[in-house]
Amino acid sequence: xxxxxxxxxxxxxxxxxxxxxxxxxxxxxxxxxxxxxxxxxxxxxxxxxxxxxxxxxxxxxxxxxxxxxxxxxxxxxxxxxxxxxxxxxxxxxxxxxxxxxxxxxxxxxxxxxxxxxxxxxxxxxxxxxxxxxxxxxxxxxxxxxxxxxxxxxxxxxxxxxxxxxxxxxxxxxxxxxxxxxxxxxxxxxxxxxxxxxxxxxxxxxxxxxxxxxxxxxxxxxxxxxxxxxxxxxxxxxxxxxxxxxxxxxxxxxxxxxxxxxxxxxxxxxxxxxxxxxxxxxxxxxxxxxxxxxxxxxxxxxxxxxxxxxxxxxxxxxxxxxxxxxxxxxxxxxxxxxxxxxxxxxxxxxxxxxxxxxxxx
Amino acid sequence: xxxxxxxxxxxxxxxxxxxxxxxxxxxxxxxxxxxxxxxxxxxxxxxxxxxxxxxxxxxxxxxxxxxxxxxxxxxxxxxxxxxxxxxxxxxxxxxxxxxxxxxxxxxxxxxxxxxxxxxxxxxxxxxxxxxxxxxxxxxxxxxxxxxxxxxxxxxxxxxxxxxxxxxxxxxxxxxxxxxxxxxxxxxxxxxxxxxxxxxxxxxxxxxxxxxxxxxxxxxxxxxxxxxxxxx
Numbered sequence: 001x002x003x004x005x006x007x008x009x010x011x012x013x014x015x016x017x018x019x020x021x022x023x024x025x026x027x028x029x030x031x032x033x034x035x036x037x038x039x040x041x042x043x044x045x046x047x048x049x050x051x052x053x054x055x056x057x058x059x060x061x062x063x064x065x066x067x068x069x070x071x072x073x074x075x076x077x078x079x080x081x082x083x084x085x086x087x088x089x090x091x092x093x094x095x096x097x098x099x100x101x102x103x104x105x106x107x108x109x110x111x112x113x114x115x116x117x118x119x120x121x122x123x124x125x126x127x128x129x130x131x132x133x134x135x136x137x138x139x140x141x142x143x144x145x146x147x148x149x150x151x152x153x154x155x156x157x158x159x160x161x162x163x164x165x166x167x168x169x170x171x172x173x174x175x176x177x178x179x180x181x182x183x184x185x186x187x188x189x190x191x192x193x194x195x196x197x198x199x200x201x202x203x204x205x206x207x208x209x210x211x212x213x214x215x216x217x218x219x220x221x222x223x224x225x226x227x228x229x230x231x232x233x234x235x236x237x238x239x240x241x242x243x244x245x246x247x248x249x250x251x252x253x254x255x256x257x258x259x260x261x262x263x264x265x266x267x268x269x270x271x272x273x274x275x276x277x278x279x280x281x282x283x284x285x286x287x288x289x290x291x292x293x294x295x296x297x298x299x300x301x302x303x304x305x306x307x308x309x310x311x312x313x314x315x316x317x318x319x320x321x322x323x324x325x326x327x328x329x330x331x332x333x334x335x336x337x338x339x340x341x342x343x344x345x346x347x348x349x350x351x352x353x354x355x356x357x358x359x360x
Numbered sequence: 361x362x363x364x365x366x367x368x369x370x371x372x373x374x375x376x377x378x379x380x381x382x383x384x385x386x387x388x389x390x391x392x393x394x395x396x397x398x399x400x401x402x403x404x405x406x407x408x409x410x411x412x413x414x415x416x417x418x419x420x421x422x423x424x425x426x427x428x429x430x431x432x433x434x435x436x437x438x439x440x441x442x443x444x445x446x447x448x449x450x451x452x453x454x455x456x457x458x459x460x461x462x463x464x465x466x467x468x469x470x471x472x473x474x475x476x477x478x479x480x481x482x483x484x485x486x487x488x489x490x491x492x493x494x495x496x497x498x499x500x501x502x503x504x505x506x507x508x509x510x511x512x513x514x515x516x517x518x519x520x521x522x523x524x525x526x527x528x529x530x531x532x533x534x535x536x537x538x539x540x541x542x543x544x545x546x547x548x549x550x551x552x553x554x555x556x557x558x559x560x561x562x563x564x565x566x567x568x569x570x571x572x573x574x575x576x577x578x579x580x581x582x583x584x585x586x587x588x589x590x591x
Contacts (some may be wrong), residue, residue: 042491042512043503095441095500166482166512173510176475188554190472204466204549208527210484218470218483 002354007105010350011087014107014131018085021127023109026084028069030091034059037068040334041302050091050102062091066108067328068335071343074112075336081113087350100320101351110345112332118272120344121307121327122279128311128323128346129285135356137311137322141249142296144168144326145306146256146269150242153265154235156181157228159221169302171295178239183230194219195226238263245294249277252292276307303331307344313356322356323348362408363573363580366420366429369397369411373563376455377430384587404587406580415439417566422446424571427581434460434538434561438498447566451589456563458538460498462505463550465527465534472554474509477534481513484533495519495532498558502536505558524548 019025031052037045049064063069066086074082087107094100109127111120129139151164160181167173179185193199206212242263245255253273260267280287297308306327313319325346333340367388368374378388387402388409399409410426417431418439430453436443464471471480481492492514496502499516506514517532524544526532536558539545545552565588573581 038491038515043514043516044507046499046516047503047507098442163479163482167510170510170512172508173478176510180475188472194469199469202467202469206467207465207549208533209488209530210465210468210480210533212467214483214487215468215470218480222470 002351002358006354007351010354011105011107014348014350015085015087017131018083018107018109018127021083021109021123023083023085026066026070026073026086028063028066028073028086028088030063030089031060032063032069033057034061036072036335037061037064040068040331047095048092050093063089064092065090066106066347067110067331067345070108070110070345071328071332071335074110074341074343075332075339078112080341081111081115083112084108084110084345099318104349104351106347107350108345108347110343112341112343114342116279117306117327117342117344118275118279120342121276122283122285124325124344124346125280125307125309126283126285128309128325128348131348132311132323132353135311135322135353136314138291138314139311140291140293140296140309142293142308143269143273143306144297144304144308145272146242146266146294147239147298148305149265149269150239150263153263154231156231157225159225160228160231169298171298178231178236181231182233182236187226191222195223234262242266243295245292247292249280249287249290249292252294253277256294272306297326303328303334305330309346313352315359316356319352319356320349322352361574361577362406363427363577363584364408364410364425364571365401365584366410366412366417366426366431367399368414368417368430373414373430373456374411377453377563380453380455381588384590386584386587404580404584406577407584418443418447421566421568422570424568427568427571427573427577428584429566429568430563431566432456432458432561433564434458434498434501434559436564436566437559438501441500446569448569450565450567450585453563453565456561458540458561459557460501460536460538460559460561461545461552461557462494462502462534462536462555463524463539463545463552466549466551468551474506474511474553474555477553478509478511478513481511485513491515492534493517493532494534494536495523495526496536497523498536498538501558509555524550 034051050062051059053059070084089103090106091103094102111124113120147168151161154161163177164174167177242259245252247255256270260270277287297304304326308326310321311323312321323346327344329342332343367377381388385403389400391398391400397411399411401407401409414431415435417429418436420426421429422440436447440446471477484492494514495517497520502516519526523535523537526535
């Protein structure tokens with residue numbers, strides 16, 4: 001059994017390592033205003049975070065992660081560029097797996113730097129890779145930027161692109177939308193009648209806050225969508241090919257560059273990945289052995305919009321990841337109130353590291 | 361020790377449950393006055409009757425204070441995480457049918473499915489600067505259903521009663537509630553989404569998987585189960 005004192009000692013030494021890499025320590029409150037997190041993650045955060053409240057401040061959440069408060073702190077007046085490290089408890093409700101911890105120590109490192117994103121990505125990945133070396137972990141890298149750029153580059157309406165973009169992190173809904181926009185979903189008779197204007201008038205009185213005008217606007221949008229050309233099978237095929245890229249980094253890069261010949265919108269992302277690969281090599285990362293999965297991070301890493309990575313125990317697939325991280329430029333835009341800054345970082349779980357070391 | 365059986369303490373659900381047990385030759389009754397929540401069991405030895413609110417039966421089963429209990433599937437699944445590990449359905453009772461459904465105003469002619477609800481939630485948030493509110497008391501079930509359906513930009517607001525009225529009162533845009541006939545929905549100008557219910561529920565006899573049983577109790581529990589599932 002790993003004691004709390006051991007975990008805290010390991011957290012302190014990991015944090016000292018990040019300070020040596022140039023980070024300044026950051027502290028954030030345990031109680032976070034619920035509004036910000038609900039706005040960002042939606043109602044689903046309630047299944048993952050502990051919610052509490054008082055009469056004055058309303059709903060508060062026990063810090064489910066450090067990223068949001070650290071970004072807020074930086075956006076409220078941090079110097080530029082900036083590197084932060086932190087360690088402390090995070091709290092996660094567990095409704096499905098009684099073996100997962102509901103409270104554990106996280107140590108993190110976050111970089112806010114505009115100058116050279118590829119170098120910043122490599123810096124973060126290499127630091128985490130070093131921190132967990134010797135634990136026999138399986139690493140994986142992905143890049144949400146490919147899918148985001150591919151969606152923006154589709155030859156279709158802006159409304160469809162926006163709908164797909166909104167569901168990048170919900171693969172099933174994304175797939176359902178893709179099928180519908182490609183004309184692969186049957187239209188119900190009721191919907192067909194509505195679109196053609198042959199539907200019987202609704203005799204029910206209007207009720208609730210959503211106005212008749214909003215309903216008319218949506219019907220117009222549905223008609224416009226029905227009139228738009230379906231996504232071509234070729235484009236859907238290219239998206240599928242993109243999501244299926246799963247190779248060691250140099251071969252993945254080659255495949256992605258080949259794809260970019262037809263799917264030209266991902267060419268810049270491929271070049272960003274090439275620059276990152278080079279920067280990783282400079283940092284001494286063995287890129288030839290690094291697995292790259294284009295669909296990694298889509299289900300669990302909302303708000304990452306560029307590089308994503310994870311380190312998992314190869315022997316204990318039942319354990320959660322030991323380290324995860326990635327680039328989250330969009331999050332700084334959402335929280336920055338107009339301002340934005342490229343940002344990348346990650347977190348480690350010292351308790352899990354000790355548990356794995358004990359088993360070695 | 362006795363085998364403790366929990367049954368809803370009032371109304372149609374209690375009467376129907378009593379009738380259902382009577383068919384297996386087990387007579388349940390309220391002892392004393394109508395206001396007293398004590399019960400008596402006839403036709404089988406070693407079983408004691410506990411009358412309590414249907415909403416509390418899941419908790420009592422999972423705490424092991426009841427060995428058997430009658431309550432709805434909806435309440436078990438809403439109140440007990442990992443319910444399969446805590447309770448075991450012995451027999452569906454064939455009454456107390458109720459579906460947990462999502463409903464929106466009938467005037468929303470552009471909304472038939474979850475897909476539509478999701479699109480409307482996105483537009484609603486853009487237009488009103490707030491997430492589309494769904495009133496319910498079944499928070500966990502509805503949240504899980506919407507997560508699986510990939511619906512975003514909604515907020516659940518708590519409603520412990522008169523949920524169908526929240527839309528007209530503008531405290532919610534949609535509702536998720538139990539309905540048996542749909543009449544209340546129609547009266548409040550609401551319609552059910554076509555994707556099918558969040559959950560189909562009926563009164564069910566549950567066995568606690570965690571309650572301790574003595575050897576003698578075990579025989580009684582077996583006899584009870586056999587007689588109730590024989591029909």
